[in-house]
Amino acid sequence: MNCLIRNPDIVWRVEKRREEAIRQAAEAGEDVSDRGTVILMISGMMHQLNLVGGEIWTLCDGSRTAEGLIDALAGEYQVAREELSGDVAAFIDDLLERGWLRHG
Amino acid sequence: MADTITELFSAPLTFNWTLSFACNFSCSHCYSREEVAEELCTADIFRIVDVLAEKQVPFINFGGGEPLIRQDLFAIAAYATSRGLNVSMNSNGWLLDETAARRLKESGFKSVGISIDSAEGALHDDFRNRPGSFPRAVAALDALAAVGLKSTMSAVISRINHRHFRDLLQLAREHGVGTVYLHNFKCSGRGFKNREELDLSPEEWKAFYVEALAVQKETVDLDISFDDPVIASLPGYKENPLVKGSSCGKLSLHLRPDGDITPCGFIPLVVGNILRDDFDTLWYDSPILNKMRNKEATGKCSGCGAFADCLGGCTARSFAVTGDFCEPDPHCWK
Numbered sequence: 001m002n003c004l005i006r007n008p009d010i011v012w013r014v015e016k017r018r019e020e021a022i023r024q025a026a027e028a029g030e031d032v033s034d035r036g037t038v039i040l041m042i043s044g045m046m047h048q049l050n051l052v053g054g055e056i057w058t059l060c061d062g063s064r065t066a067e068g069l070i071d072a073l074a075g076e077y078q079v080a081r082e083e084l085s086g087d088v089a090a091f092i093d094d095l096l097e098r099g100w101l102r103h104g
Numbered sequence: 105m106a107d108t109i110t111e112l113f114s115a116p117l118t119f120n121w122t123l124s125f126a127c128n129f130s131c132s133h134c135y136s137r138e139e140v141a142e143e144l145c146t147a148d149i150f151r152i153v154d155v156l157a158e159k160q161v162p163f164i165n166f167g168g169g170e171p172l173i174r175q176d177l178f179a180i181a182a183y184a185t186s187r188g189l190n191v192s193m194n195s196n197g198w199l200l201d202e203t204a205a206r207r208l209k210e211s212g213f214k215s216v217g218i219s220i221d222s223a224e225g226a227l228h229d230d231f232r233n234r235p236g237s238f239p240r241a242v243a244a245l246d247a248l249a250a251v252g253l254k255s256t257m258s259a260v261i262s263r264i265n266h267r268h269f270r271d272l273l274q275l276a277r278e279h280g281v282g283t284v285y286l287h288n289f290k291c292s293g294r295g296f297k298n299r300e301e302l303d304l305s306p307e308e309w310k311a312f313y314v315e316a317l318a319v320q321k322e323t324v325d326l327d328i329s330f331d332d333p334v335i336a337s338l339p340g341y342k343e344n345p346l347v348k349g350s351s352c353g354k355l356s357l358h359l360r361p362d363g364d365i366t367p368c369g370f371i372p373l374v375v376g377n378i379l380r381d382d383f384d385t386l387w388y389d390s391p392i393l394n395k396m397r398n399k400e401a402t403g404k405c406s407g408c409g410a411f412a413d414c415l416g417g418c419t420a421r422s423f424a425v426t427g428d429f430c431e432p433d434p435h436c437w438k
Contacts (some may be wrong), residue, residue: 011162011190041117041162044327046346066243 004069005062007104009052011041012060023050040100052077053071062104066092115159115387119354120369123149124169125361129196129235133260133302135293135370141361144379146176152378157187159383166193167369169361171202178211185212194219194258198237199246202342215254217285217302218244223271230266235409242279249280256283260290262302266312270319273326276313281326285407288332288435289422292368292370313338317380334417334433337410349415351395367396370420395429402430408438 006012019037026032036048038057049057049060059069069092070085077084095101105216136435144152145305156164161273164184171193177429179188179190182260200208218241222228225232225238248255257276259265265272269286276284288309293298313335319419320328333349335341347354347437352368359376365386375393376386396419401411417433425434 013114013160013162016113039113 003062003104004060004064004101006060007100007102010100011049012038012057014038016053019054021052026051038069042100052087055094056088060101067092067103105267110145113355114353115161116357117161118163119156119161119359120165120167120356120367122168123166123171123180124363126173127168127170127196128173128198129170129233129237131294132231132233132264132298133262133289133295135290135295136292139360141376142163143174143361144363146179148363148379149176149180149403152359153180153187153189154186154385156184156189161189163190166191168194170196170199172204178207179287179401181208181211181213187229189273189305190214192216195244196234196237197241198234200240200244200247202250205244205251205253207249209251214258216248217256217258218248219258219260220272220275221259221262222319222363223268223275227264231244242275245279245281248331253383255279255281256285257281258285258287261304262289263304264302266304266308267318269312273319273323276326283329285329285331288330288418289333289420290370290418291421291434292372296424305434306435310338310437315342330335332388332418332435333414335364336413337408337417337436337438341413344384348413349399350396350416350419352419353393362410365392368420371423373423399430402428403432404436404438405432410438 015037021038022032022035032048036049036054037051038054040047040049042103055073056069057071064072066089070081070088073088074081074084092101110253124143125141127134164332166177172195184191184414186337188364191213192215193213196220200216200218219226220238220241223233228241229235245255245257257272259272261269273284287300289295289303291303297434299418313330313332316328317335331351336348336389345351352371358365358369359378363377363379365373365376365378367370375390375394399416399419401416404415405411416430417436419429419434422431423429425431
C-alpha cells in the first residue's frame with residue numbers, strides 16, 4: 001500500500017461553520033475555489049485549503065492511496081474521473097513536495 | 105472599520121490559561137498579582153480540556169501566576185496532550201530544575217517560556233523583587249536544554265530594558281533559546297500602578313520599535329517576536345499578521361482560574377464561564393468580544409491613515425487607561 005498520510009507535526013482544523021456556508025454557496029453556483037475550509041498552522045504561519053483541498057486533506061489519514069482518494073471524491077463531484085484524477089494528483093504532488101503529506 | 109476575520113474561525117487558536125493567580129514572585133509590572141479567584145479542582149480542569157478539545161482549540165498556554173505552583177500541572181498537561189492539544193507555558197523559572205524540566209517534557213509540553221527582563225542579574229532581580237531570580241531563570245533555560253525541551257524567552261519591554269534588548273538576545277543565544285518575545289508593556293494591575301515609573305513615552309516606543317525591527321530583520325539565528333498591533337502604524341511596516349489590530353477575542357482568549365473567560369489576561373471583563381455557558385454562544389455572540397472585533401475609530405484615530413492596519417492598537421491598553429476599547433492606544437506616537 002502506498003497510502004497518503006498527513007505530516008503529524010502540522011496542526012490543523014476544519015472550520016465547520018465556514019465549511020457549511022461554503023457548501024451552500026457552491027450549491028448555489030458560486031465560485032468557492034478561493035475560500036478556505038481547513039486551516040493549517042505550520043511554523044507560525046497559517047495556510048488555508050479550499051473545499052476540495054480540505055476534503056482531500058481530511059481523507060489523508062493513512063488508509064487511502066491516491067486512487068482511493070479519487071474513489072472517495074468521485075461520488076461527490078460531478079466531473080469526469082480523468083479530470084478529477086489530474087487535479088487530485090497535482091494537489092497531492094504539491095503537498096508532498098511541501099512536506100505536508102507523506103506516503104505511509 | 106470591521107475586521108471580519110472572526111467570521112472565519114470556529115474557535116480561538118489559543119487559550120491563554122491562568123490556572124492560579126498564586127505566585128512565588130512579586131513583580132513590578134504584574135497584571136495579576138493582586139487578582140483573586142477560586143481555583144478549580146483537577147477534575148473540573150479536565151472538563152475544560154474536554155471542551156477545548158471538542159472545539160478543536162489547537163494551542164493552550166499556561167501562565168499566571170506561576171504555573172509550577174500547581175502540583176497537578178503535569179497531569180493537566182498530560183491529559184491535554186492526550187486530547188490532542190499543544191501545550192506550552194510561561195514560568196519565572198524559579199521552580200524549574202532539571203527534574204521539573206524532565207517531567208514537563210514527559211507531560212507533553214511542546215515549549216516552555218522563561219521570563220527574563222534584563223541580562224543584568226541585579227536589574228532582573230530588582231524588577232522581579234526576588235534576589236537570586238536571575239541565575240535561577242537562566243538555570244531553568246539550561247535545564248530545558250539539557251532535557252531537549254524547546255525553550256523561549258519573554259521580556260516585558262519597559263524603562264529598565266528598552267535600550268538594552270540586544271543583551272537579552274545574546275543571553276538567549278548563549279542558552280539555547282530559539283524564540284525571544286519582546287512583549288509590549290501593559291498598563292494592567294501593577295503595571296497600571298507603576299506605569300509612570302516603567303512605561304515608555306509614545307516617542308520612546310516608536311524609537312524602540314524602529315530599532316528592534318531593524319535588528320529583527322538582520323537576525324537569522326533567533327526568532328524575535330513583538331505582537332504589538334501599534335507597530336502596524338510604522339511607515340513601511342509590511343508584516344502581514346493573521347488579523348489586524350489586537351488578536352485578543354479574535355485568535356485567542358484567556359481563562360481565569362475559576363473558568364471565567366476574558367478576552368485576554370489584561371482585560372478584566374468576563375464574557376462567560378467555560379463550564380457553565382455554551383461556548384459557541386459566547387464566542388459568536390458575546391457583546392464584549394464583538395465590540396472588540398469591530399472597533400470604530402475615535403479621537404485621533406478618526407481620519408488616521410494607519411487605522412486600517414493597526415485598528416487603534418492594543419485594545420487592553422486603551423481599555424485600561426480610558427475604560428473604552430475604541431479609544432486610541434496610549435502608546436501610539438502618531
